[in-house]
Amino acid sequence: MAERIDGHGGVLALAAARAYGVREMFTLSGGHVFPLYDAAHQTGFPIYDVRHEQSAVFAAEAVAKLQRRPGLAVLTAGPGVTNGISGLTSARFNGAPVLVLAGRAPQFRWGAGSLQEIDHLPLVAPITKHAATVGATGQVPEAVGAALTAALTPHRGPAFLDLPLEVAFSTAEVDRPAAGPVPVLEPDPTELARAGALLAGAQRPVIVAGSDVYSGGAVAALREAAEALQVPVYTNGMGRGALPPEHPLAFAKSRRVALAGADLVVVAGTPLDFRLGFGEFGDAQLVHLVDAPEQRASHVEPAAAPAGDLRLILSGLADHATGADRSGWLDTLRAAEREAAARHAEEMAAGTEPIRPARVYGELRRILDRDAVTIGDGGDFVSYAGRYLEPATPGSWLDPGPYGCLGTGLGYAMGARVTYPDRQVCLLLGDGAAGFSLMDVESLVRQRLPVVIVVGNNGIWGLEKHPMRAMYGYDVAADLQPGLRYDQVVGALGGAGETVAAPAELAGAFRRAFDAGVPYLVNVLTDPADAYPRSSNLA
Ligand SMILES: Cc1ncc(C[n+]2csc(CCOP(=O)(O)OP(=O)(O)O)c2C)c(N)n1
Numbered sequence: 001m002a003e004r005i006d007g008h009g010g011v012l013a014l015a016a017a018r019a020y021g022v023r024e025m026f027t028l029s030g031g032h033v034f035p036l037y038d039a040a041h042q043t044g045f046p047i048y049d050v051r052h053e054q055s056a057v058f059a060a061e062a063v064a065k066l067q068r069r070p071g072l073a074v075l076t077a078g079p080g081v082t083n084g085i086s087g088l089t090s091a092r093f094n095g096a097p098v099l100v101l102a103g104r105a106p107q108f109r110w111g112a113g114s115l116q117e118i119d120h121l122p123l124v125a126p127i128t129k130h131a132a133t134v135g136a137t138g139q140v141p142e143a144v145g146a147a148l149t150a151a152l153t154p155h156r157g158p159a160f161l162d163l164p165l166e167v168a169f170s171t172a173e174v175d176r177p178a179a180g181p182v183p184v185l186e187p188d189p190t191e192l193a194r195a196g197a198l199l200a201g202a203q204r205p206v207i208v209a210g211s212d213v214y215s216g217g218a219v220a221a222l223r224e225a226a227e228a229l230q231v232p233v234y235t236n237g238m239g240r241g242a243l244p245p246e247h248p249l250a251f252a253k254s255r256r257v258a259l260a261g262a263d264l265v266v267v268a269g270t271p272l273d274f275r276l277g278f279g280e281f282g283d284a285q286l287v288h289l290v291d292a293p294e295q296r297a298s299h300v301e302p303a304a305a306p307a308g309d310l311r312l313i314l315s316g317l318a319d320h321a322t323g324a325d326r327s328g329w330l331d332t333l334r335a336a337e338r339e340a341a342a343r344h345a346e347e348m349a350a351g352t353e354p355i356r357p358a359r360v361y362g363e364l365r366r367i368l369d370r371d372a373v374t375i376g377d378g379g380d381f382v383s384y385a386g387r388y389l390e391p392a393t394p395g396s397w398l399d400p401g402p403y404g405c406l407g408t409g410l411g412y413a414m415g416a417r418v419t420y421p422d423r424q425v426c427l428l429l430g431d432g433a434a435g436f437s438l439m440d441v442e443s444l445v446r447q448r449l450p451v452v453i454v455v456g457n458n459g460i461w462g463l464e465k466h467p468m469r470a471m472y473g474y475d476v477a478a479d480l481q482p483g484l485r486y487d488q489v490v491g492a493l494g495g496a497g498e499t500v501a502a503p504a505e506l507a508g509a510f511r512r513a514f515d516a517g518v519p520y521l522v523n524v525l526t527d528p529a530d531a532y533p534r535s536s537n538l539a
């Protein structure tokens, strides 16, 4: 007979979440969710708390993205949930299996005007894969299981459950929850064979691999396919680092040349969105590899679009190796890559004052370990990071993804530090982006979660100011306080930091930052005249 457990709604919810691999919660307090805290407290389950609910959801998203298992945010009823909505939406756009467990005003007197009485479901239903209210305490484990199965089933994404007050606080006896299976979708063999034949027959193929390759555990299969078919690989999102930079088929800086010259573009595990020119690659044929049928684009018609488990798809493609000689094509791209690398090296050595963002990354590259987790939250400053930093380990790069939500930074940093207590965690913040979440440095300090924060402080919302000037000849609502001492903010919150105005001081500042053992902010005064050249940016 199944083992039974007896407890309140919080105990049952946490037992179910644990069974699915959840290992901590991110939260901000509210009476509606006390039973979840009580359950955690009773069982030594880690609780990390924050200063704004968005950071809790972003932290849960970071652990989900980095560890490929569910991340949990616990939000109190009403404003706790509404403050988490940007985080949930990001998780949706990023295919991250985040579970939000929320409080909810009591059901038995619904309509009488209890504190924070609002029906969350219409707010979260459009941005989650699964959203439900749990009707009775005894149904909690089943509800959590259904939510997490939805979140973990490709295409992955967030799920939401709220527990009315009396459901959370009442008790029930149930079977001890166990995790159910996550379905694996076999790709259609005909569609897969069509994609394989196209790859085998192409003269100048290119693979662009994105986040779902990492989240689907398909990094090894990607490498197998690339090597078997001798196809150059470019990456974006969590796909970055899938092939180490020194791999003969790893390319990064020659993407324009590659996409312009390719006769076949295979986009794996990432949508055909603005980051990829909406999937329009001139005369090249297009193959789209997706982890679920609904991920197929409706705005372009690929020559083949196998849908299913990306490990099966990519290793299936490897079987189509023909021994074709692609060395001419690879040599062309390697030459373009070398040329861009030389240009970048020059830019990264810039000795000008104010400091150019390129130089910041030139110095950071010297100190970042191969497995450092780098996180970008900002405008131009982060676009430069994408250009100049080369993640060497899969799953070590966190950007906000196609939803492009500023404010992910401190939450992502918390999730990264919790995931990797011993790796370097480096958060790159625009000065504008810093304003959304810097107060959560307090959460990091208090919970002993040191990270290095580098602010590209140009005193403006650069990614908006420059385009607005270009468009109208003037700009409004695009200035910030120049030279603001974000490092002193971090100092006041219990961390440390310094301001750097000269390029020669960067190396020392970064060394001190990584040695500090507390959240440390290097406030780099960068050149406000420096605008990221958008036209050349596909990332
Ligand atoms: C929540 C949110 N609000 C507004 C925007 C629009 N936006 C995109 S980039 C940007 C400017 C970012 O400025 P900063 O972080 O200082 O970076 P910089 O471009 O100056 O390097 C803004 C306001 C957004 N993407 N997300």
Ligand SMILES: [Mg+2]
Pocket: 430, 431, 432, 456, 457, 458, 459, 460, 461, 462
């Ligand atoms: Mg700025």
